[in-house]
Amino acid sequence: MDLEIGPDELKRLLVLSPDNSHPKAKRIKKESKRSRVATDSQSLCVSGDKDVSWNSLNKNPTECGQTSIPAIDETLMKEIFKRIAQKNKRTLCISGLPAKTTTSMLSELVSDEHTVRLKWNTLQHKCSGTAYLEFKTEDLVDKYNVQLNGKNFSGKVLSTKTGRFFPEATDRYDFCTLVLHGLHHKTHTGEIAKRFPSATSIKLFHRGKHSDHNAPVLAHVTFPSAQDALLAFDTRQNCVIRRRHIGLNWLLKQDISRPSQTSKCLLVRGLKKIVSENDLQTVFPQASSITIYPMSGEAVLRYDLKEDCVLDWQNARNLQLYGRKVHTVFCAPPSGTSDTKHMVNYEGEQSADAKPSSAEKSFSNRAIGIEKK
Incomplete structure (x- = not known):
């Protein structure tokens, strides 16, 4: 009598066979396990609710295809803005500081415990003349x-607000x-990780050259959730x-659109005092107006x-004027301000056929590192 064995029955016999050394039997075992895991996970996803938000970031975000991050609670947001308003009330702005002012020099002015946010000019490697001191009480x-x-401080008259x-x-x-x-x-x-053990990432930002020891240093510390960040703040x-x-x-988001090759303004740095407007007009013949700041x-x-x-x-990528290399970047002057208050936000996007050199990259990174409040 002829017996007909179907493909499903053949797989079952191979899986249940005692000869585990058979390579086909092992392969079928693995495939059966994978199929069972896949069906179980699919059944879990189907049986669960469709609108699922992961309350804990420690859980696997790839489970059931859910990658959404929970929204911040209103009560938590109110607590955060209470602390921001409190910081504004406990902060004093000092302007008119000399160029050689450092963080340690400000301790001579203020004897009580305080924290300092010193604005730094990354191009001239000196203080921009403004500092923000935060105290414990109003x-x-x-x-x-x-x-x-x-008050007179190193030949300068200070003003506060x-x-x-x-x-x-x-x-x-x-x-x-x-x-x-x-x-x-x-x-x-x-050293930062010891104070913030729950941080997920730490990034240090040096605002000057490596030899510029007086330049303030910033650090961005990221936490798994807003609750952890608030706890670390307190x-x-x-x-x-x-x-x-x-x-x-808390970190301020960049709300200024990135100026790229669509801008109509260039900022030229590294000029000598003897450079005139005619010299720049010959090098940049398409410019409609040129404003030079010799200082x-x-x-x-x-x-x-x-x-x-x-x-x-x-x-002008490899331009030299009077023996000095000149750096040119795209800039976007803020609306309603004159050229004397221009500010470089970002470096312009490079075209595909013109890649920047290492010197241009390092200069652009310093140019966009102007400290913001």
């Missing part, structure tokens, strides 16, 4: 506002990332790292057409 702010206003230096808007902050101000230039990530405010009190605040060695070039701006930028 009474100390009123005290030093009267004491330091109009109070106000809302941090914006109080919900869409301006990254609530999972904290910014550390006033770090020492020798601080490394291991417990580690004014913590000490390398004998410096560190200030904390800083910079010049702002404006164009009528975007194509002319890109063409001059490409032709």
